[in-house]
Amino acid sequence: MNMIALSVNQRAVQALAEPRTNLADFVREKLDLTGTHLGCEHGVCGACTVLIDGVPARSCITYAVACEGAEVTTIEGLDEDDVTTELRAAFTREHALQCGYCTPGMLVSARDLVLRLPQADERLIRVGLSGNLCRCTGYVGIVRAVQSVIEARRVRNIPPEPGGGRKILGPVGSGRSLDRGADRAERVRPVASGQTKLEAANAVDTIPDFIPATVLTQHFNVAHPSEQVFAMFSDIAAVAACLPGALLTAPPKPERVEGTIRVKIGPIAATFSGAARVESCPADMSGRIVGIGNDRRSRSSTQGEIRYSLVPIEQGAATRVELSIGYSLTGMLAQVGRPGLVRDLAARLIAEFAGNLDRRLSGASTGDIAPAELSGMSLLSGLLRTRVARWFGRFSSNKDGAA
Structure with missing residues (x-):
């Protein structure tokens, strides 16, 4: 894994990526920007076209790590762009789209033509769009739409931009290495070998924000005042002791917490090693934990964010803990991690954590709180009980309705 830093839709982004990860998969899976579509995955169909430093490029054949320091714009980043707004209206007016799968890449390429071409020349437009394939429209409406936008802009005395933002000859981004090579070498770190003490996530200097x-949203109540619960949340070691399967591997600090968390359900087992940072706001008794980690065995990686807010209830004698849990998972485990199963597992984990937290606040010793790892059988039985209750509930509802 490499940590790369770049700008996506005018927003600074730092995230882990394998050297083989292409830019299309990176923006879709890491940033949830699914407007970039994958078709041929050979750089032929043009569905994956994005802007790199203002120039159209095939993101399916561009490595994400090669975009270190680049400015990437996907179709989502062109929502407020004047040219794209005109093109969207023209595509609708001229019936230039049907299924819409090619449309994001088509709009990015069409925008480049509108900026560069001095006149609405049909031949040049067809040549310029020849790298974007459409299986629905026959291209006639697309060409008319681009022509109409070029004509309208020239009538308004908006001149073409020579080169359309291109500053050098050669492939998109090829000149970046000339002036950013040293900076890139400093920011791109290779993955630590399997024999190093910590996993690659632990070697990252900073814990990045992510989308x-x-x-998932969850909540639970504890029978203790909010001030006492917030003080507990400020004790990182105590919180880790309440989380089943968690183990700190270094003295914790708010700016950096290193550790592992082990999850095992039946034959599926994973040990994520990583790092996190902790933020808190005493004014409103809220906070955030942002972390990254990877499981070497399954070659899976994850980024997670937990936001919490403490709300006094029962006239201040108890506390409602409101949680927002966000995560992104890549690798083998992402292929088998069904959302419903993950949601049920998260609910069970939070219930275990809430019980441990309540016992800790009541004065229980650390040894009486959390098991060394998550109990696969207890979690599985809990999930089965929940599922069976749902099935019986649906059966009863259907039976009552039939009656």
């Missing part, structure tokens, strides 16, 4: 692919 979660999935967000």
